[in-house]
Amino acid sequence: MSAPLLPIINHLIQQNPEQQRALAKFAGKTVQINAAGLRLQGRIGAQGFLETANTAPDTALTFHNSAVQKILQGHKPGVGDIAVEGDLMLGMAVLTAFGGLRYDAGNDLARLFGSNAAENIGERAAAIGHTIKQIGRSIAEQIGEFAREPESPVVDQATLLEWLDEVDKLRDDVARLNARLDRLEKDIWL
Template structure:
């Protein structure tokens, strides 16, 4: 499923596909448990599922997904690349630069003329007339984040993710300290 989605987005971005095609035949894997995808790069830059051992694996926690979706550069640095660093960098670049061209998909469904009109209408709606919609959206967002907290505020989500990162780092430091103390206790002469 992930490969189909990536291929759909790649089909809309010829430049990314051409850059990826330089790695034709190489196998890579993206792992964000419980989701993983192992794929081989085809001559046209698209991906096909593969059972071969990957040359590179990109691993990250699913908790990074919201930050990756928000294009948080610090989140991209937390992706662990095992194996071929050059291929890993190219796959990372792919993840960073994939974009959805909604107008192209709409054109396939409704045709070019209807899509053009919808796009123009949307621009008008979100232009001068869109101010009213923007106010309404703002009021609803305030309602759902302040009065009836159903949605999380972006600042709150960012703070939560930062606190999770700090907690994870503190746990790692504590584990290292415990391992160090455990090693020292084995080195001390025993008293009988």
């Protein structure tokens, strides 16, 4: 599974020269990263990029499911969320370097579309992201306020299913009424 992921990781390393230099100090060492069922293994090259390697890793970093969940939620994993095996110093250095990798979408957009278009796309994407966050916060606040109101009904699943069933019946009744009105209108004009 390592080979398909190496170009992606190396692209990230290329976008982060400081982390690339930090990794280059460990040229010749082999690392393995295990996360969410994926295994990435590579030898650190002289330039700090990962190369294909089939030898036993000098260090292995295992991100437990709790670490993956925290990362996806935008939080930092804790000490118990990551296991380091083998060369502890190498593992900690690689963990720090990989933790410092940041993706710069603007850089890739500029390469593909030119800097002016990339800036425009980036601004629009940021505006859309900001709007989506505001909508999400607004909905969360409204739900929170509704739940705090003393008269707000908290219903069980059976009551909710009954209510949804009534809504379906009302929708069917409205559809039948519209069909009758359409027939009546046609009869009047004939």
